[in-house]
Amino acid sequence: MGMSEPGSMQRGLKNRHIQMIALGGAIGTGLFYGSAETIKLAGPAITLSYVAGGVVIFLIMRMLGEMSVDEPVSGSFSYYAYKYWGEFPGFLSGWNYWFNYIIVSMAELTAVGIYVNYWFPAVPHWVSALVFLVLITMANLANVKMYGEFEFWFAIIKVAAILGMIVLGILLIFTGINGRATGFHNLWIHGGFFPNGTWGFFQSLVVVMFSFGGIELIGITAGEAENPQKTIPRAINQVMWRILIFYVGALSIMMIIYPWNKVGLDGSPFVQIFSKIGIPAAAAILNVVVLTAALSVYNSGIYSNGRMLYSLAVQGNAPRFIARLNRKGVPLIGILISSALTLVAVLLNYLIPGKVFMYLLSVAVIAAVINWASIIITNLKFRQAKGKEAEKLVFKTPGHPWTNYLALVFLVMIIALMFTIDSMKQAVYVLPFWILVLWLGFKAKKAAESKARAGSRAA
Template sequence: MEGLKEMKESTGGEGLKRELTTGQLSMISMGMAIGTGLFLGSGLAVGASGPSVIISYAIGAFIVLLLMGCLAEMTVAHPTSGSFGTIADRYLHPMVGFLVRYSYWIAQVLGIGVEVSAIAVYMKYWFPSVPGIVWIIVFGAVLIYVNLTSVNAFGTFEYWFSMIKVSAIVGFILLGAYVLFGPTGQHHGGMNNLVSDGGFFPFGFKGMWIAVFISLFSFLGTELIAVTAGEAKDPDTAVPKALKATVFRLTVFYVLTMTIMLMIVPWSQAGIEESPFVKVMDYLNIPGASGIMNFIVLTAALSSMNGQLYASSRTMYSLSTERFAPVIFGKLNKKGVPTVALAVSTAGIIVAAVVSALMPGSSYAFMMGISMFGSLFTWLVIFVSHLFFRKRWEKAGGRKLPVKMLGFPYLTLLGGLLLLSLMITAWFTDFKIMLQFGVPWLVFLSLVYLLVKKKNHDVTPANKQHKDAV
C-alpha cells in the first residue's frame, strides 16, 4: 500500500494546474472522439462494408465501453498526466511505460496531421482553388496559439466547440428522423436503402469486420480523459462521470447517425472527397444546409486537433518529468503550459503539410493509417495493465475505488483479444501501412529505451559517488 500511495503522491499534478471541471472533461473527450472519424472517415467504413457498417460501429462502441471501464478504475486510482503510461510503467514494466507513452505521443502528433488534412478537404467546399497547404498553415497557427493559453482557457474552448458538434449531431438525428418518418409524404430511401444494392452485407462478414477496424479510428480520443485527470479538480468524481457520459453519448450518436445517413443516402455514394453528412444535406436539397454542415464538420476537426495538441504536449511533458525526454520539455510557462513540449508536438502539422503537397488526393487516408498504430497499441496496453493492476491493488490493500470494472478478468480479456485481432486484421486491408509503420517504430523505441536507461543509470547520484570514490 505504501508503494501505491507513494506513486499517487508523486505523480499527481506534477506542477500542472488542476482547473478542469467534470463538464469540461466530458466535452474534451467527446470533442476528441467526434472528429473526422465520424464526419469524414465514416465514408471509408461505409465503402468497405455497406449498410453492415451499423453493426461495425456497434462492435467498436462495445470495445470502447470495455476499455473505458478498465481505464476509469485505474485513472481514479492514479490521476496523473502520465496516465496509462505511468500505470504501465508501475504494473507491467518501465519499458512498456516508455513504449506506450512515446507511441501515444506519436499517434497524437500524426493525428494532428489527420485532422488538419481533413480541414484542408473541408475548406475546398468554399475555396476549391486554394491549395490545402494554405489552410493547414493558417489553422495550425491558430490552434497553437490557443494551446499556449491556460488549461482553463483550453477547456473552455473545447467545451463550446464540442457543444457545437453535439448539438449538430442531435439536430442531424432529429432532421433525419423527420425526413424518414415525418408526415411530409416525401420520404427519402428508408429501410430499402439498407438492403438494396447488394443487401445488408454486400461485402460479407469480412467487409463488416474490416469496418470495425476503421470505426475504431472514430472512437480514438476517448482515452484523453485519463490524460486530463492530472489537471482535473476532483478526479474521483469527474473522471467516472465523464467516462460514463462519453461512452453512452458516443454509442448513441455513432450508431444512430450512421443508420439515418444510410437510410437517406445510398451507401454506394459514400466516399472521402467530402463528408457523407454534407452529402445528405445536398441530397435533401435543403437551402444552405450543406454549407452549415460543412462548417460544423470543420469545427469538429478543429476541436479534435486542438485536443490532440493538448494530449501530445502533456504526454511529452510526462516523459520529461521521468527523465525519458530532455528536461527542457518539462518546463512550464507562467500559465502552467509546457510550451517546449507543445512546440515539438506540432510536428504533425509539418508532416501533414508535406504529405498534402506530395499526395493531395490521398493524404487523409495515408495520415489516418500511420496515426492509428500508437493509439491502438495504447488501448491494448490499457487492457493488459488492468489485468495486473486489479490484482496488485487489492493485494496491497488499496482504498475502495468509486468505480470498478465489471466482469473482471473475463471482459478485460475479451476487450484485449478483440482489439488485438482487429490490429492483425489491418495487415489484410488497405491500412497495412499501420503495421508497416508501427512494428519498426516499436523496435526503434526499444533500442532508444535501452540507451536512455543506460544513460540515466550512469548519471545517478549513487553511481556518481562510486565513480568519485574510485
C-alpha cells in the first residue's frame, strides 16, 4: 500500500489562487445565510462569538499548516493521520472529511435555491441546485488551473462586496437613513448586548463553527501549490484578520444600522436589511454576492472531495480505480462520484423544501468537529515523531502543546452545546453510528487485503 505522493498531480495553483482559496473557505453561506440563526441566538454578542471561534480555528489551521509546510502532499491531514497516528485514524479522517464536504456542498446548493428565489420566486429550489451542480462540475473537470481561476474570481467578488457593504454601512451610520442618523444604540436597546444571556452566546458558537467549516481546504491545496513553503504560511496567517474584518466587521455594522431582532430566516440577512432600509439596488447586488459565495464554496467542495477520494485511493483506503487521473492531472472519477452524491441535496430540496439547510448544517458541524479534532491530535503525534527535529520546523504552532489541548476542550464543548439546540440534537446521536460505519468499513478493507495476500501466497 503506497503512501508516496504520486507525481502526476500538477502544481498549477499560484500564490493568488491559494490566497483566494483560503478566503473562499472562510466566507460562505455560514456568514451570508447562517448568520441569521446566530443573530437570533446571541443578538449583538454574535460579534464576540466569531472572535472566540476564530481564535480556535486559527490555532487549528496553524497545526495543519505546520504539517503541510513540512510535507506538502495532496490529501492533507488524512495523509498525516495515516502516517503519524495510525491506519484507522487515517482512514477515518479521510472519509470523514470527504463526507463533511459532501454535506457542506449540499448545504451550499440548498442556499443557491434560496438566493435564486429572490429574483425568480416561481423557480423551485431543486431546479436552481441542479443547474449549478452541472456547471461547477464541468469547470472542475477541465484542470486545476480552471478551478483556481473560478475560485479566484468568486472570492474577489465576495471580498469586494463585503468591503463595499462595510463602507456603505459606515456611511449610513454617520449620515443616517432617510435623513435620520442610526447611531450605535441598536447594539443594546433591544434587550442589551447579550439579549439571551451568556447561554444564547454559547449556543451561537455551534452555528459560528459551521461558518468556518471548510477552512482546512488550505491544507488540501498543498499538493498542487507551486510554492507551498511560502504560500501556505501566508494564507494561514491571514485567516485571523480576515475573520475579524469580514465576520466581525460586517455583522457589527449590520446590527448597528438595523435592529437585530427583526432579522428573519427567509433569505440572506444582508439582502433583507438593505432592501428594508430602502436601498433595493444594494440588496440586488448583495444577492449576486451571496449567490457567488455559495457557488464558491460548492466549487471548493467538488475540488477538495475529488482530491480526498484520490488520496484515499492512493493510500489503499478506497477502490484503486478512483486514483486514476486524466491527462490534465485531474482526479476525474473522484470528482464525478462526489458530484453525483451532492445530487442528494437536489432530491432533498424537492422532497422537503425549506427545512434542508438547518438539518445539513447540524451534520456538517459534527463532521467538521471530527476533522478538527483529528488535525489537533495528529499534530501532537507529528511533534512526538519529530522529536528534537521539531526545533527545525519552519512554521510552528504557537503555544504547542497547550493550544492543542485548549482547542480540543473547545470542540468537546461545541458537541455538548449541540444537545441543547433542537434542530441539532439528532446530529449528535448520529455521531457514534457514523464512527461505527467507518470502523466497519476499515475492518472490511483489512479483511479484503488479508484475503488478497492469502490468495497471492497460495498462487
